Amino acid sequence: MTRRSTPAVGDADPTSPPESPVQVVGLPRRAVAQRAATRAQAAALARARRRRWRRTLVVAAAVALLAGAVVASLSVGSRAVPPEQVWRALLHPDDSVAATIVRGQRLPRTLLAIEIGAALGVAGAVMQALTRNPLADPGILGVNAGASLAVVSAVALTGFVGVWFYLWFAFAGAAFAATAVYLLGAVAGAFATPARLALAGVAISAAAGSLVQTVILTDQRAFNEFRFWAAGSLEGRRWEILLAVTPFVAAGLLLAAAVAPALNVLALGSDTGAALGARPRVTAAVAMAAVTLLCGAATAAVGPIGFVGLGVPLLARVLVGQDQRWIVLVTLLYAPVLVLLADVVGRRLVSGAEVQVGIITAVVGGPVFVAVVRRRRVAM
Secondary structure: OOOOOOOOOOOOOOOOOOOOHHHHHHHHHHHHHHHHHHHHHHHHHHHHHHHHHHHHHHHHHHHHHHHHHHHHHHHOOOOOOOHHHHHHHHHOOOOOHHHHHHHHHHHHHHHHHHHHHHHHHHHHHHHHHHHOOOOOOHHHHOHHHHHHHHHHHHHHHHOOOOHHHHHHHHHHHHHHHHHHHHHHHOHHHOOOOHHHHHHHHHHHHHHHHHHHHHHHHHOHHHHHHHHHHOOOOOOOOOHHHHHHHHHHHHHHHHHHHHHHHHHHHHOOOHHHHHHOOOOHHHHHHHHHHHHHHHHHHHHHHHOOOOOHHHHHHHHHHHHHOOOHHHHHHHHHHHHHHHHHHHHHHHHHHOOOOOOOHHHHHHHHHHHHHHHHHHOOOOOO
16 A cells, blocks of 8 residues: 655645746735835825915916016106006096096006017917927017018008008007918918928018018108107007007917817827817917917007017926926916016116116026027927
């Protein structure tokens, strides 16, 4: 009788399959992966929370700065008006000199500065996102050149002068130039890529600029009117100018807000954006319409004002990141602050005279432009 031996404790059962090394170390690896995923998720939530708080603080600071700039714009001028008199003139108007100055002159000028700053800033933000170029300015579409050509042509052909007269000519010229840039960039049915738009804008601007120089050199009246308009000034702008451009600016801001999510998708590239459901042609057309309305109305009302559409979107991108929705919101708040403060400084810089807003913003924006150009890489 054969006796069957039993395996000793610790010996492997020869009838059972050997254990896999993955089974032995699987649980520890899985546990480590789970802990790493938990830590990564917690870190992501912490970053999102910090980003949300930072953006909230940026918006709150912008609102505070805008309120202070509005008070300064209503108070500072050739005749200083204390803030308490400004408040009284706004809420309880009377026939006093302070009420006449605040409500008749400085209030429409302040509201127009807010509107123009928001229009130029948001137009620059949309233009930079559309062309994926951090140095893009609304003038790259030939808007300023088209408006300038329309102004000098209208004055030279008709002999009429005045802001209200050439307001509509300037807007029509800006719209025509932007439309020509888009059609030239989308020639032969091709997609209007950022490079095509930029090249078309440079070509239209150069052609329009040469025609402007030809007209003003042959017509003294057009030259006199153009040199004041081209400096970019809020002086003498009243309620009728504000009411005339408000519908166009409002429509442009709505289009810019609507196209911001699609611009976020197209930032990944036209092919990738199309694969994710975006429509590059429609997005480009809507963005061009927004820039035309915003920059055209602003340029027609006060003349070309530089660096607002360049510097403020760059600042917004540094403060809130690459999300175009937040960039548009922050630019909408900070750009009017720049225009208002430039206007206030221009009133007090020279005794007995005013320095145009366009000159002040150029002085402020020049160093910003040089600093951006000298950087090795600008994030977009």
